[in-house]
Amino acid sequence: MNLGIGWVNGFAPLSGIILLLILVTMAICSMQWVRSGGHFGIFYWTHLLYLPFYVFLILHARDFWKWIVGPLSIFLLEKLYSIFARYMSGIGRTFIHTVTIEQSNVISLTIHRPKHFSFQPGDYVSINLPRVALYEYHPFTISSAPEETDLIRVHIQAVGNWTKRVYKRFDEMSDEEALENQVGISHADIHPQEFAAHAQNLEQTEIDEVEVERIENFRTESDVREGKREPIFVKGPYSSCARYVFDCKHVVLIGGGIGVTPYASILSSLMAQFRASSIICKHCNRTNYLSTGLSGKRRLRKVDFVWVSPDYKSFEWFLNLLRQFEQEQENYLALNP
Secondary structure, three states: OOOOOOOOOOOHHHHHHHHHHHHHHHHHHHOOHHHHHOOOOHHHHHHHHHHHHHHHHHOOOOOHHHHHHHHHHHHHHHHHHHHHHHHHHHOOOEEEEEEOOOOOOEEEEEEOOOOOOOOOOOEEEEEEEEOOOOOOEEEEEOOOOOOOEEEEEEEEEEEOOHHHHHHHHHHHHHHHHHHHHOOEEEOOOOOHHHHHHHHOOOHHHHHHHHHHHHHOOOOOOHHOOOOOOOOOEEEEEEEEEEHHHHHOOEEEEEEEHHHHHHHHHHHHHHHHHHHOOEOOOOOOOOOOEEEHHOOOOOOOEEEEEEEEEHHHHHHHHHHHHHHHHHHHHEEEHHOOO
């Protein structure tokens, strides 16, 4: 029976059934077992059904277009901007500088900082590695400090399908391929079990020697010939509550496992502020700190940091930053009791 309802006369019942089928398909493919079970492609491609969903929704009701035209216009403008930014203007397009294969299936990507890219400690970005998956973007917290003007760094733990493919790509990349792609690849050599046993006696000079050894394993741009580089697309940055830590007097930071990455950015920023505020006396050659540089621009006075990790290996990639920050703090407290 033709009820004569819908924008197209009598099409409302059929369009309603089609809309229901599309909605059920998208809902099923959005479930956790699909997204986390190595089927992100199914999740992504079925969600493109929102395009016919909007079309049938407009055809389903005669006056619905009046309510959707505003939001839909904004949505389409955002999509057009994303396409323009990626394929025409190159906004967010950059390249990987170095890769460090850490313990506990963690990989550190050091990325050339895109132009006009400004962020605060604790912010995160969505990244796309087209040679791993052309259309997949995944969010990761920036673990480097804003004071590092040329590079940004993210740490990725291989726990899902996409992250495992990223880890596998760089872990198995040959020297010739790394040279061709202009990517410096190194493997971490610090043994955190030994550090745990001798942490109290570990001198800063020993840490520096280990860091120099690791840096020597990197291939810099000057060491490689011209060739295709490893591209990466960066969206963001996007803010989080962690960016407001400098507005508080006393902050307690609690993180678990790889969730420590936003705090790595905060501690790195604090350490950079320590170093930027240090001056060397010309007469006694001692290091002093300018109080205006450390306390004149922010309220933060005290930071308590608690990190819960299931095994010692997880400390490796964070070890050097913690030791350097501890040393900077000891120097500052010694001069400012």
